[in-house]
Amino acid sequence: MGKIGVWLIGARGSVATTAIAGAAAMRAGLAARTGCVTELPDFAGTRLPGLGDLVFGGHDVVDTPLVKRAEQLVAAGVLPATLPGPISADLEAAEARLRPAPDGGGRAAIDRIAADLTAFREGLDHVVVLNVSSTEPPCVPHPAHASLAALDAALDAGEDVLPASAVYAYAAFRAGCGFVDFTPSTGARLPALDELARTAGLPYAGRDGKTGETLLRSVLAPMFAQRALNVLSWSGTNLLGGGDGATLADPGAASSKNASKQQVLSQNLGRDVDGEVHIDYVPALGDWKTAWDHVLFEGFLGARMTLQLTWQGCDSALAAPLVLDLARLTAKACGDGVAGPVAEFGFFFKDPVGEGPHDLASQYAALREWANR
Incomplete structure (x- = not known):
């Protein structure tokens, strides 16, 4: 080219x-x-x-x-x-x-x-x-x-x-x-x-x-939908260092990021679910980030179950x-x-x-x- x-x-x-x-x-x-x-x-x-x-x-x-x-x-x-x-x-x-x-x-x-x-x-x-x-x-x-x-x-x-x-x-x-x-x-x-x-x-x-937590969500949310498992809540906490974390310590900037993260769930599950994403700035983490998600879902005959996962990665x-x-x-x-x-x-x-x-x-x-x- x-x-x-x-x-x-x-x-x-x-x-x-x-x-x-x-x-x-x-x-x-x-x-x-x-x-x-x-x-x-x-x-x-x-x-x-x-x-x-x-x-x-x-x-x-x-x-x-x-x-x-x-x-x-x-x-x-x-x-x-x-x-x-x-x-x-x-x-x-x-x-x-x-x-x-x-x-x-x-x-x-x-x-x-x-x-x-x-x-x-x-x-x-x-x-x-x-x-x-x-x-x-x-x-x-x-x-x-x-x-x-x-x-x-x-x-x-x-x-x-x-x-x-x-x-x-x-x-x-x-x-x-x-x-x-x-x-x-x-x-x-x-x-x-x-x-x-x-x-x-x-x-x-x-x-x-889409590099970390939301990458996982775009894989896991369809799994729940395709297996007819009812997701009741999906909460996440993100620990970020570096310049990205410092920027997202501002609530205005963080609101843009959180909106895009939640978009993946609503689109794949077909509806909004309870739970929020929280972003915490941890300077000592530098360029690394950690994301923890907690998923509460309902299975056959109303049995309640959970999925918890942790993602640690180098953002750059x-x-x-x-x-x-x-x-x-x-x-x-x-x-x-x-x-x-x-x-x-x-x-x-x-x-x-x-x-x-x-x-x-x-x-x-x-x-x-x-x-x-």
Whole structure:
């Protein structure tokens, strides 16, 4: 497919740094391709760009160089200690393509981002913008979100009517780029931006990467439904460290995350069930997370039973290969002229855009079929 630009929002964060380092390591034969869905045999015949075809750039609000961020991730146990040295040239090359994130949500910020993307895409076949930044609070509805004409009128009048994630989605479409939101933030999920994507003939996908507790829920909830077992309550507690945990300590940001987590249960069980998800920030956990779920269900003749499970994982190591998968798949969607939401990418998300199944097995089948068309 030629060279594919991967523009990361939050490019110096743990997930982005791990993705950039991981791609370099796999290209150099220094790491196995474990965790990369698009490297499975089911995708061997698909027309996807190779890992060596990915060119990284991005925006961030911090200025810690990628080489230093990789060293920090080594100290945290996320990256192998021997890795940063051999891939330092790749990290430095990506660093040279990073730009400071603009302030505000108005027309000036959109124009600045679009200009950065236009400069970046010179010499590249396609560019995919991926949001891996911090989670935003829920978007406050505004009349300007209803249509592209209303949105443009508000922006031209100097109004800041878009959250940061939607500013990036708007700028991505204006610059001719596909867009993926790996966070539960608004992103392209506004009628005005959906209209813009379809008009521009560009794909988008999201939202909120499914990497841990919700991944399990998308497998287990269908099991209960298909075995005619009545789930009475499903409660969860998440312990998070690192930047993600610090962000989600804010109730507004946590509400976006919790809503996407609960979506998987209601969609797969066909109704809402009792129980809530709690997120606690534990700084000492660093990049690791622990999720504990308690499921109360009813069986034959009303017998009550429980399932309890614990998931412990490294957030960046779970998310980074999916970021690379989505970059490759969205590049294919760009090349194929797909416009609007790509529902078949729902396999990767807690709260997917478009119409599609919510159980993992059906989502995987839909993704495999789409990729092999």
